[in-house]
Amino acid sequence: MADRAVTMEKLVALCKARGIIFPGSEIYGGMGNTWDYGPVGVEIKNNIKRAWWKRFVSESDNSYGVDAAILMNSRVWEASGHTTSFSDPKMDCKKCKTRHRADNLIEAYSKGAVNPDTMSNEEMEKYIEEHHINCPNCGNFDWTNIRTFNLMFETSRGVTDESQNKIYLRPETAQGEFVNFLNVQRTARAKVPFGIAQVGKAFRNEITPGNFIFRTIEFEQMEHQWFCKEGTDEAFYNEYKEKAMSFLVDLGFDKEHLRFHDHDKLAHYARAACDIQYLYPMGWQELNGIHNRTDYDLSRHQEFSGKTLTYVDPMNGERYIPYVIEYSIGADRLMLAVLSEAYDEEKLENGEVRNVMHFHPAIAAYKAAILPLQKNLAPKAKEFLVRLKKLFSVTYDEAGSIGKRYRRQDEIGTPYCITVDFDTLEDGTMTVRDRDTMEQQRLTAEQIIAFLTEKCAF
Ligand code: ATP
Numbered sequence: 001m002a003d004r005a006v007t008m009e010k011l012v013a014l015c016k017a018r019g020i021i022f023p024g025s026e027i028y029g030g031m032g033n034t035w036d037y038g039p040v041g042v043e044i045k046n047n048i049k050r051a052w053w054k055r056f057v058s059e060s061d062n063s064y065g066v067d068a069a070i071l072m073n074s075r076v077w078e079a080s081g082h083t084t085s086f087s088d089p090k091m092d093c094k095k096c097k098t099r100h101r102a103d104n105l106i107e108a109y110s111k112g113a114v115n116p117d118t119m120s121n122e123e124m125e126k127y128i129e130e131h132h133i134n135c136p137n138c139g140n141f142d143w144t145n146i147r148t149f150n151l152m153f154e155t156s157r158g159v160t161d162e163s164q165n166k167i168y169l170r171p172e173t174a175q176g177e178f179v180n181f182l183n184v185q186r187t188a189r190a191k192v193p194f195g196i197a198q199v200g201k202a203f204r205n206e207i208t209p210g211n212f213i214f215r216t217i218e219f220e221q222m223e224h225q226w227f228c229k230e231g232t233d234e235a236f237y238n239e240y241k242e243k244a245m246s247f248l249v250d251l252g253f254d255k256e257h258l259r260f261h262d263h264d265k266l267a268h269y270a271r272a273a274c275d276i277q278y279l280y281p282m283g284w285q286e287l288n289g290i291h292n293r294t295d296y297d298l299s300r301h302q303e304f305s306g307k308t309l310t311y312v313d314p315m316n317g318e319r320y321i322p323y324v325i326e327y328s329i330g331a332d333r334l335m336l337a338v339l340s341e342a343y344d345e346e347k348l349e350n351g352e353v354r355n356v357m358h359f360h361p362a363i364a365a366y367k368a369a370i371l372p373l374q375k376n377l378a379p380k381a382k383e384f385l386v387r388l389k390k391l392f393s394v395t396y397d398e399a400g401s402i403g404k405r406y407r408r409q410d411e412i413g414t415p416y417c418i419t420v421d422f423d424t425l426e427d428g429t430m431t432v433r434d435r436d437t438m439e440q441q442r443l444t445a446e447q448i449i450a451f452l453t454e455k456c457a458f
Contacts (some may be wrong), residue, residue, distance in 0.1 A: 010279045012212055015041065015339070016353070021213065032435035033208055033217045037308050040412050043365035045220075049199050051362055051458045052222045052292055054198055054328070055247050063195030063224065064188050068176025070201060071167055076175050079304035079378065080297070085197035086100040086171060088206065089121050092130075093189040096138035097209050102128060109133045112284065118265045136209065151204045151384055154218075160444050169203035173221045174326060176200070178297045181227065181322075192311050192322050193228035193236065199331065207269050211282055213332040222333035227311075230295070237272055237292045237326045244276055244290055244327055252360040252456070259284070270294035278337045288329035295321040338363060342413055356383075357413030358436055362458035366395040368432075368448075369409045371402060373421040381420040384430070384445060392452055393413055395439055412437055415455065418448060 009018040015021040018043035024034030027205045037045055057065050077083045089102040102124045103116035109131060125135075125146055133140045153169040163369040172175070177196040184196050199222045213245055228236050241260065248258055256279075263273040271292040278287040302309040310319045342357040361367060369387065372381035378398055388394045395414065397405045402419065409417050419431040432451065443451060 004115060004281075004343075005345040006281050006340050008212055009280065011336075011339055011343060012342070014411065020412070021042065033206070033215070034208075035213050035216060036102055036207045041335075044333060044338070044359070044413075046362060047363045047365070047370075048334055048338060049220070049222065051251065052247070052331075052334075053197070053199065054458065055250075055439070056195070056224045056243075056327075060195060061198055062190060062193065063226075064184050064190065066109045066177060066180050066184060066196055066198050067200065068180060068198060070170050070175070071157075072170060072179070074165075074167055075178060076301075076305055079170055080178075081148070081300075082152060082168075086151050087123060087150060089146045089148055089260075091146055092144045093135035093138060093140065093296045094142040094232065096142040098135065098137040100136065101221040103128050104209065105133050106433060110137070115264055117263065121148075126132055141356070146166065149205070151206060151389060153203045153205055153445055162173065170201075171204050172202050173198045173200045173223045174225065174297075174328065174330070177223065177225045178301055178324075179305075181298060181301075185227075185311065191314065193226060193232065195224055195226045196226040197222070199223075206240065213336050214280065215286065216332060219333070222331055222334075223326065223328045225297075226325040226327070227298075228325065229320065230323050233271065233292050233294070233325060237290065239325050239327050241274060241276075241290050244288055244329070247286075248276065248278075248337075251279070251338065252358070253337070258287075259340065261286070268306045269294050276422060278340075280337065287333055288327065293324040293326050293330075295323050297324055301323075326351040344414070354410055356410040356435060359413040359415070360458065361415040361456040364413045364415050364456075365393065366409075366412070367392040367452050367456045368398055368413045368416040368418050369394075369405070370418055371419045372398050373402060373406050373419055377420050377422070377424070380424060384418070384420065387445065388449070388452075391449060392456065395415065406433065414448060 018040055019038035021430050022038055023030045024036050025031040057063050090099050091102050092099050106114055106116040106124060106127055128143065132141055155167055155169065156164040157167050158164045178200050184190065200216060200220065203218050203220045206215055208216060215284045226236055245258065249255060259277050261275045261277045271294055273291045275286040276288050277284045293440055298309045309321060312319050332342055342359045344356050344358055344371060346354045346356055348354055366456045370381050370385045372378045375398055384397050385394065397408065406417055417433040424430050428444050430448065431440050432443050432448060433440045
């Protein structure tokens with residue numbers, strides 16, 4: 001990390017100052033673990049989701065999207081196992097009354113050398129006791145035993161108290177894909193192997209040590225389930241590991257900042273599981289997961305719903321419940337990785353420091369900023385702005401010196417600044433400045449459109 005300028009404090013401050021991300025409900029003193037995306041941030045996040053969808057749905061020969069309801073029949077969560085076993089091991093500090101995850105305490109203390117996923121609650125308590133791990137908030141050593149709380153947010157439906165019925169805000173999007181397996185297969189006339197993808201909100205009542213948008217109680221997931229025949233699952237699992245990694249590398253991530261982390265402890269139904277970890281400002285952490293979930297999910301839903309979820313192979317009439325290779329990534333957690341990776345402080349020849357976000361142009365909020373050199377060139381600049389807005393997300397700035405305006409765009413990662421000057425009135429050309437190299441070239445309107453089309457593709 002020594003060579004990277006990024007810290008969490010700098011990112012949070014930049015995001016707030018530049019309209020990327022604000023603290024949730026800020027004027028009421030905030031609301032823990034919630035964040036609101038601002039005008040620049042919402043564009044970046046939408047671009048991340050678009051790039052993911054393009055790669056895993058639009059460009060795939062056999063993957064289809066759904067947008068399932070957040071509120072699902074409660075039986076779904078019984079079938080998935082969430083009502084009984086979706087919990088974290090938590091301990092309260094009796095002195096300062098803060099609540100902590102025992103597994104996180106061990107992970108932080110051992111600097112990742114010990115994997116708490118393989119430990120029982122008793123083993124974790126013993127480790128914390130033996131190593132005298134203090135409360136990270138107040139420094140005391142006075143813990144309750146580990147207790148487990150379900151992470152799902154509960155709510156109720158119905159208009160009268162009598163008819164109240166407990167339902168849950170979904171803690172993951174995956175179940176919306178599983179319950180629609182046959183609907184999608186039939187209507188898309190899909191043949192196994194095929195995929196179902198979804199991007200949407202999920203909710204978990206998690207406690208976090210406050211790593212910005214890394215872990216929040218409301219977040220967006222981008223999930224892709226690949227349904228395949230048993231026997232082909234291992235090859236597809238490896239294929240999805242590679243696809244997930246290539247997606248990140250193509251977004252501009254340094255390979256040195258990414259690594260696979262295979263799970264030692266697998267869920268009883270899983271055949272294989274791994275994460276891709278990213279070197280965040282606070283250290284290596286899970287960015288996404290890839291799991292070989294066998295036929296567990298569809299079998300459970302078949303059992304609990306009483307409806308057959310068997311696939312019939314049209315070639316030979318063979319009937320079977322497909323295996324699932326799940327690839328799941330949080331849009332907000334990826335956003336934090338994208339922000340961390342893009343952040344740079346560059347020392348210029350004149351001694352000044354330039355803050356610049358090196359986003360892939362496809363991810364940048366604005367592909368270009370139109371800047372009239374002087375205010376009286378504004379009508380000409382706006383003429384081009386109107387034309388460009390129909391094709392790309394672009395912004396406009398006429399306030400302050402051109403140098404200051406360049407800096408503002410660098411800070412939000414706009415890849416190209418297009419300056420309209422007096423020569424534009426003569427020959428129609430404009431200056432196009434590259435954010436990363438700061439080099440400039442003169443291009444006509446048509447050339448700029450072709451240039452941006454090429455550079456901003458993903
Ligand atoms: P973790 O171990 O970090 O809690 P997990 O293994 O529970 O994550 P999954 O249930 O596999 O995560 O969820 C898939 C992905 O969803 C994660 O890799 C992460 O990118 C994202 N994600 C999960 N929980 C959160 C959260 N509370 N806030 C933001 N993103 C999350």
